Each structure stands twice: as structure tokens, then as C-alpha cells.
Amino acid sequence: MAVSQGLSIGALADRTGLAVSAIRYYESQGLIAPWRNSGGQRRFHRADIRRLSFVMIAQQFGFALPEIRELLAGLPGKRTPTPADWTRISETFRNRLDVRIDTLQKLRDNLDGCIGCGCLSLPKCKLYNPDDRARQRGSGPRYLMGDVPDQSG
Structure with missing residues (x-):
């Protein structure tokens, strides 16, 4: 052809x-x-x-x-x-x-840990995201998106 x-x-x-x-x-x-x-x-x-x-x-x-x-x-x-x-x-x-x-x-x-979703549904999330601090950075899985958990508090 x-x-x-x-x-x-x-x-x-x-x-x-x-x-x-x-x-x-x-x-x-x-x-x-x-x-x-x-x-x-x-x-x-x-x-x-x-x-x-x-x-x-x-x-x-x-x-x-x-x-x-x-x-x-x-x-x-x-x-x-x-x-x-x-x-x-x-x-x-x-x-x-x-x-x-x-x-x-x-x-x-991070599959077995908190990914910063802010759900606080796992006891471990209270260590990574106390008082849902990740939510202040915006929506979504903040730590998966590159945010670093606060080391204080």
C-alpha cells in the first residue's frame, strides 16, 4: 500500500x-x-x-x-x-x-505509618501528627506529599 x-x-x-x-x-x-x-x-x-x-x-x-x-x-x-x-x-x-x-x-x-492524612485513626498518628498539625499545611496526605512531621511536642 x-x-x-x-x-x-x-x-x-x-x-x-x-x-x-x-x-x-x-x-x-x-x-x-x-x-x-x-x-x-x-x-x-x-x-x-x-x-x-x-x-x-x-x-x-x-x-x-x-x-x-x-x-x-x-x-x-x-x-x-x-x-x-x-x-x-x-x-x-x-x-x-x-x-x-x-x-x-x-x-x-511509609505504608505502615502515618502518611499525614490527619485522620488520627491510628494510635501512631498521634506521634507523627499531634493535634492534627498536618492539616494546617493543607489537604491531602501531607507527609506523603513531602511535608516533614514536626519534631517538637
Whole structure:
């Protein structure tokens, strides 16, 4: 099939391993943008193979589709991304993964102790968060988010 004719949805499914319904869903989410040929059939750019492969990888790392769409926004839609394109996007991807890894490590290390939720439901929380002091710093699991428990009192 000539590149100018694009890929059919079946050919794209074969190349990516995705179901046709998944490809249609990703299209509806704005992650790929096919065009219609003179017969009204969807046609996809060859670059969509890489775009969809990236979507699958990013989802495995826990990225939500809105985040993936944001990451893909900087990639060209009609040509295969260059090494420079992927370097740019992978830098952002790597930074976000580093933040997630740090958060997961903090969660792992504090799993059996107070994470600063302010619930005071565990006796140990009174040691880490007396009088619900973490609540003064804001909502959420303050110590997991990087706050340090007060050492006084």
C-alpha cells in the first residue's frame, strides 16, 4: 500500500496489536486523526503506529489519556517523529515518571505509618501528627506529599 493512500484501520490494528474498537476510541480521544479517502474509508498516517505504541506504553506506566494527549500534542501529526521529537517528549515523560517513582517510594516507605492524612485513626498518628498539625499545611496526605512531621511536642 502506498504511503499516500495511508493505512486502513485494519492494517493499523495489525501493526499495533490493538483492536479496531480501541483505535476508534483513541481517535475519539484526539490521540490520532485519520482522514477519509474518496470512498469514505478511514485512513491513518504511518506515524500513527508510533503514536499508538506510545499511548500503550504510557498507559502501562499509569498515565491517563489526558496526560498522554498533552505529551503527544508536541509531536507532528502527519509525519513520523524524528529522534529530536522523541527526545523532547521523552524528557517530559522521564520527569513525570521520576515524580511518580519518588511518590511510590515514599508511599512504600511509609505504608505502615502515618502518611499525614490527619485522620488520627491510628494510635501512631498521634506521634507523627499531634493535634492534627498536618492539616494546617493543607489537604491531602501531607507527609506523603513531602511535608516533614514536626519534631517538637
